[in-house]
Each structure stands twice: as structure tokens, then as C-alpha cells.
Amino acid sequence: MEIREPKPDEAERIREVVDSSMTTSFRLSPQQIDGITDDQFGDDAVAEKIDDEDALLHVVETGEEIEGTVIAGFVEGRLADEWGEVNWLFVDPEHRGRGIGTELYETATESLRDRGADHVCVTVLEANTEGHQFVERFGLEHDGDRRIDVAGESLVKYVYTDSNIDVDLPTESRADAEDAEDAAADEFPETETTDGHLTATTDDGETVYIARDEEESGTAASFFVTYEDEDQTEQYGFYCANCGSLDVSMNNMDRLECGDCGNSHAERSGESYDDSYI
Structure with a gap:
């Protein structure tokens, strides 16, 4: 297993890992998954992130006897103020159970600290229930919400930090947390x-x-x-x-x-999701 920085011509494989991981593990529709992968991990988006000095990108390359090497996982982070943020972490479902997710997380957080981050936080899409359990294994606790707009979709990410940290979240997280609260007031009245x-x-x-x-x-x-x-x-x-x-x-x-407005339950569409994760 080798962890390294990706190359621009590997964007398609990164997108495949993201798509397969989200399809397996996220409570999102196929249309939502396509929107996220195209918006965040298209060729131009990956190339732009690679050129961004504040962004951190790593892939896991594993050896296969027949096919040579293959990218089996991907992590994305960013420096923000004195914080390092781990924003995305994906492992191909066919390569799970080998500790790849843990290696990616530990490498990303160590690299962010090496770049000058005093603290590290992790964001996990609300729809990724198993992802929340994954980061909690490292002693992180839910410390707020962040609302992001991706491909016309408004999604919520949970922000996780070390339990003993008593400092403000990154500026972007603070602003987005306020936006999330405002949006929640609109979407969830009387809350x-x-x-x-x-x-x-x-x-x-x-x-x-x-x-x-x-x-x-x-x-x-x-x-x-x-x-x-x-x-x-x-x-x-x-x-x-x-x-x-x-x-x-x-x-x-x-x-x-x-009993107040008469809203009543309508049967679900029948789509099912698999909660398995890293």
C-alpha cells in the first residue's frame, strides 16, 4: 500500500472510487451522487484542487497481481486559519477491510499538522451514517453543522473535532454553521x-x-x-x-x-440503501 499525491490524469479513477463508495454507503439518490461527483471530482475540479496550495489530496495505491496498481482510496483536506480540515474520505468498497480508511485519515491529519495546522476537524455528510461512526473511533465529537451547496443541492455536513479542543472552528465553518441554522429554521419550523x-x-x-x-x-x-x-x-x-x-x-x-396541519405519511419510493462503510 502506497499513499501519495494524485496526478491530474487520475481524475477519472478518483471519480470512480467516489461514485462506488457513495453508491454503497450514502443515503443519497443516484442523481445526487452524480451531481456531487461531477461537481467536486470532475477533471477540471481535481486539477484545480491539485494546483491549490491550501488543498491536500492523497490517494492510496495498492498492488494487484494481474492489473498492476490501482487507486483504492482518496482523501481531501484543506488548511483554513490555524485549522486543518479533512473534507472527503472515500475507500473503494472492493478494497475495504484492509485499514485503508484509517491510513488515509492518519496520513491526512499528520500532513495537515506538518503544514502548520494547530487543530484538525473532519466533516462528514449527514447522509453518511457509517462515516460518523468511523470518525468517532478516533475520539472526535460532533461540534456543529455546515451547509454546503453542491450541483444545486443543499446538503448538511457534520463537523467533528477533538473533545478537548475549546477554540473557534475555522471561519468558513462558523459562517456555514450559522447558515445551516438559518436554513434549518426554514426547513424545520419551531426548532x-x-x-x-x-x-x-x-x-x-x-x-x-x-x-x-x-x-x-x-x-x-x-x-x-x-x-x-x-x-x-x-x-x-x-x-x-x-x-x-x-x-x-x-x-x-x-x-x-x-394533528395540527393534516400532513400524512406517503409510502416511500422503494429505493433501498446499504449502510456499510469503511
């Missing part, structure tokens, strides 16, 4: 952000935590599972994103209906 978690308040004044990755479709807007605790172990009920109500009932046929 607020509490310690990085989207929350709502019951009629009795209790705080409940909204799981944005546990969504059910509705005729007017989506429903989201709510929990009594921030670790999301004790379910409270459901939240209606159409009006912000927690007065959502479920009948014996698992049909949801909001």
Missing part, C-alpha cells in the same frame, strides 16, 4: 439548534431531539423520528416538518398523521 443537535420543545417544555437521518415521506412535508435524549436511544415520537408540530399519531397500519 432550534442545541449543542449541535436539532431540537424541538414539547407542550410540557421538554426538549426532544430530531433525527434528520430518520425520515418518512409525507403528503405536505417529511416526518422525522424524535428522541428524548441526544444519544437517540429513547424514541419520543415524530416531528412534522410542514408545521413544526410534535402532535403526530401513528395508527396500527403505521400511517402517520399530523
Whole structure:
């Protein structure tokens, strides 16, 4: 296994790794995945990142007996203020289970510190549930949200930092976190952000935590599972994103209906996703 900087003519292979990794592990539609790969990892985008002095790009090259060498993983980072940020990390599903993700993460963070970063944070798309578990293995904790616009899609990334760090996030992260909170207020009425978690308040004044990755479709807007605790172990009920109500009932046929606005559950499209990750 060799970790090195990529070459401009390897953009197509990088894009293949990103596409296969996201298809396997992300709760995103094929159209969303295509938009991200084309926007962030097209030929011109990769070449621009390679020429960017503040960007850090590494690929993992593995030896194969028949095909010679192949790029099996990719990581992208960036210097921002005194921070180093790991923004993307992908491992080809066919090459997982070999410690490639760990090697990429450790190499990227070490390289960012060598370039002058005093602290390192990692961003993970909200739709990548297994990715959150991956970074938490290194002792990182969720420290805020970042909203990004990619190919016309507005997506949320979680920002992870070391638990013992008590300094401001990079300027971009702070600004994007504020934008994410503003956007959340529009998309999730009657909510607020509490310690990085989207929350709502019951009629009795209790705080409940909204799981944005546990969504059910509705005729007017989506429903989201709510929990009594921030670790999301004790379910409270459901939240209606159409009006912000927690007065959502479920009948014996698992049909949801909001008691305030009448929004009701509509069956999902039937698309399924694989949560497996690195």
C-alpha cells in the first residue's frame, strides 16, 4: 500500500472510487451522487484542487497481481486559519477491510499538522451514517453543522473535532454553521439548534431531539423520528416538518398523521440503501 499525491490524469479513477463508495454507503439518490461527483471530482475540479496550495489530496495505491496498481482510496483536506480540515474520505468498497480508511485519515491529519495546522476537524455528510461512526473511533465529537451547496443541492455536513479542543472552528465553518441554522429554521419550523443537535420543545417544555437521518415521506412535508435524549436511544415520537408540530399519531397500519396541519405519511419510493462503510 502506497499513499501519495494524485496526478491530474487520475481524475477519472478518483471519480470512480467516489461514485462506488457513495453508491454503497450514502443515503443519497443516484442523481445526487452524480451531481456531487461531477461537481467536486470532475477533471477540471481535481486539477484545480491539485494546483491549490491550501488543498491536500492523497490517494492510496495498492498492488494487484494481474492489473498492476490501482487507486483504492482518496482523501481531501484543506488548511483554513490555524485549522486543518479533512473534507472527503472515500475507500473503494472492493478494497475495504484492509485499514485503508484509517491510513488515509492518519496520513491526512499528520500532513495537515506538518503544514502548520494547530487543530484538525473532519466533516462528514449527514447522509453518511457509517462515516460518523468511523470518525468517532478516533475520539472526535460532533461540534456543529455546515451547509454546503453542491450541483444545486443543499446538503448538511457534520463537523467533528477533538473533545478537548475549546477554540473557534475555522471561519468558513462558523459562517456555514450559522447558515445551516438559518436554513434549518426554514426547513424545520419551531426548532432550534442545541449543542449541535436539532431540537424541538414539547407542550410540557421538554426538549426532544430530531433525527434528520430518520425520515418518512409525507403528503405536505417529511416526518422525522424524535428522541428524548441526544444519544437517540429513547424514541419520543415524530416531528412534522410542514408545521413544526410534535402532535403526530401513528395508527396500527403505521400511517402517520399530523394533528395540527393534516400532513400524512406517503409510502416511500422503494429505493433501498446499504449502510456499510469503511
